[in-house]
Amino acid sequence: MKLPPFQTLLEEHRSDVYRFCVATAGPAEADDCFQETWIAALRAYPELRRADNLRAWLLRIAHNKAMDLHRARARRPLPVESVPEPAAAPQVPLDGEPELWGAVRELPPKQRTAVFTRTVLGMPYEELASLLESSEDAARRNVFEGLKKLREEWNP
Amino acid sequence: MNDIETTLRKSAAGLPRTAPDELDTLLAERAAAEGLLDVAYASADSPLGPLFVATTPRGLVRVAYSEFRSESDVVEELARKVSPRVLEAPARLDEVRRELDEYFDGRRTDFDLPIDWSLAPGFTGKVLHETARIGFGRTSTYAEVARGAGSPRAVRAAGNALGANPMPVVVPCHRVLRTGGALGGYTGGVERKEFLLRLEGVLG
Secondary structure, X not given: OOOOOHHHHHHHHHHHXXXXXXXXXXXXXXXXXXXXXXXXXXXXXXXXXXXXXXXHHHHHHHHHHHHHHHHHHHHOOOOHHHOOOOOOOOOOOOOOOHHHHHHHHOXXXXXXXXXXXXXXXXXXXXXXXHHHOOOHHHHHHHHHHHHHHHHHHOOO | OOHHHHHHHHHHHHOOOOOOOHHHHHHHHHHHHOOOOOEEEEEEOOXXXXXXXXXXXXXXXXXXXXXXXXXXXXXXXXXXXXOOOEEEOHHHHHHHHHHHHHHHOOOOOOOOOOEOOOOOOHHHHHHHHHHOOOOOOOOEEHHHHHHHOOOOOOHHHHHHHHHXXXXXXXXXXXXXXXXXXXXXXXXXXXXXXXXXXXXXXXXX
């Protein structure tokens, strides 16, 4: 199996991975999500059997890391929403529609990932299915359900 | 109305365009600490143009003249022959770059670096080990290093091994000349060989 140098992967996909982390894990957790994703990818890389869909592979890892971070956040004693951002947290500018991205982050994990990768990255359903380890139909449903929920819940 | 998708797409402009650069440094440091960084590389300036330098946890594994062979080519070679876990990590090469600077400044005659010989297997390795023993300012011949490597008749093969030296400058293949004193060839062009021999006082 001939794998490209890991540095090539990092250069090609670091922006998508980082944007994915900001959108799905949140600005305060984005740096952690980014680093955990790349470390896990580096660990698994030599054993990877296929190199034809590396973006989906990387974002699947990021999807799992974002879920871990959400779970860790839920386990914290105080609801994070009521706590001001710690001063040391990296300040990632999130203008545009911060409330909208907040609503995206409240979606179930697969819908959250599906909505981001479709609308921001324009990812084909085939690739999204590979990312979610699901059928293309299931991937479509995740996008549809996620968008439906956002339409209902998000009123500017 | 199906405006939510449009709104999402528009508000994506408010997401950061890319990850902050310092995250790459943190990533390389953590990868090294966890034993996941098999090959670290960097670029180093030199009077012979930019050098590509790479190290494994065992030691220096590759030096290349970037004007002679592109960085992406060498990175590709390392991924194929050493490990695909290759990252640009300049901090891992601080010592290598410092010693090269000192050498080119005339302040160092010996490199004090651990070497990883992975890219010099078999006879090539033997010839290069022999070459590594030729001191600063001294020269040898293809015939002599062939003899030292245990194959006195393999003079041409010794020449090929030197041409395939994965660590020019540090493993001093520029100190090996033709019998009779002609310069012979060099990875990176004969003018670089001349430069190095002049630096070491062999050529006037």
